[in-house]
Amino acid sequence: MDIIIRKAQPEDAGAIINYMKVIGSETDNLSFGSEGFPISQEEEAGLIHEKNKSPRNALFLATKNERIIGKASIEAFSCRMAHRAEFGISVVKAEWGRGIGRKLLETVIQHAKLHQIEIIELEVRSDNERAIRLYNNFGFVKIGAYPKYFKMNDSSYVDFDLMNLYL
Ligand SMILES: CC(C)(COP(=O)(O)OP(=O)(O)OC[C@H]1O[C@@H](n2cnc3c(N)ncnc32)[C@H](O)[C@@H]1OP(=O)(O)O)[C@@H](O)C(=O)NCCC(=O)NCCS
Numbered sequence: 001m002d003i004i005i006r007k008a009q010p011e012d013a014g015a016i017i018n019y020m021k022v023i024g025s026e027t028d029n030l031s032f033g034s035e036g037f038p039i040s041q042e043e044e045a046g047l048i049h050e051k052n053k054s055p056r057n058a059l060f061l062a063t064k065n066e067r068i069i070g071k072a073s074i075e076a077f078s079c080r081m082a083h084r085a086e087f088g089i090s091v092v093k094a095e096w097g098r099g100i101g102r103k104l105l106e107t108v109i110q111h112a113k114l115h116q117i118e119i120i121e122l123e124v125r126s127d128n129e130r131a132i133r134l135y136n137n138f139g140f141v142k143i144g145a146y147p148k149y150f151k152m153n154d155s156s157y158v159d160f161d162l163m164n165l166y167l
Pocket of ligand 1 (some may be wrong): 100103
């Protein structure tokens with residue numbers, strides 16, 4: 001089945017909000033749970049509109065039969081940090097391990113190179129082996145750790161690794 005990777009458009013806002021509720025319920029690796037990311041459809045559409053106006057930033061969707069199955073974002077900083085950009089990624093659980101994460105990350109790296117971004121940075125749960133393996137495959141290196149990055153509902157803390165890709 002064909003997987004298409006394309007830039008998100010404001011009309012995708014409703015589907016993205018539903019997608020975030022799905023992935024939030026499937027993993028504890030993200031900053032939100034089954035409630036999804038706290039944003040309205042109008043706000044999400046506005047954010048995508050703004051993002052698409054600024055060529056260095058991008059939100060990519062992986063779709064299968066027009067359904068969103070993955071998402072990756074890159075957001076460049078400005079001024080003296082304009083050489084750096086923040087990266088985020090997710091894939092629905094049913095599609096894990098099929099190379100969709102790899103495809104999304106390839107797309108983001110291509111985009112970053114095209115826009116003179118020199119460093120892609122991310123934060124990942126230190127126990128998120130699948131994601132860390134994906135990042136290592138592309139040459140991301142651990143530059144540090146952030147103890148107590150998450151505080152879960154049961155009041156336990158989760159440590160994160162900080163990883164950079166130097167392009
Ligand atoms: C992390 C995530 C985006 C990876 O997406 P994916 O489509 O499964 O990624 P891929 O299939 O392209 O590659 C995953 C890599 O992990 C490997 N992998 C598979 N199962 C694994 C496991 N149990 N433990 C460690 N690595 C594993 C794969 O083999 C592959 O590495 P390889 O190419 O060297 O074989 C996806 O699992 C996800 O959305 N997780 C929940 C959200 C999340 O953690 N986001 C990242 C936050 S920083």
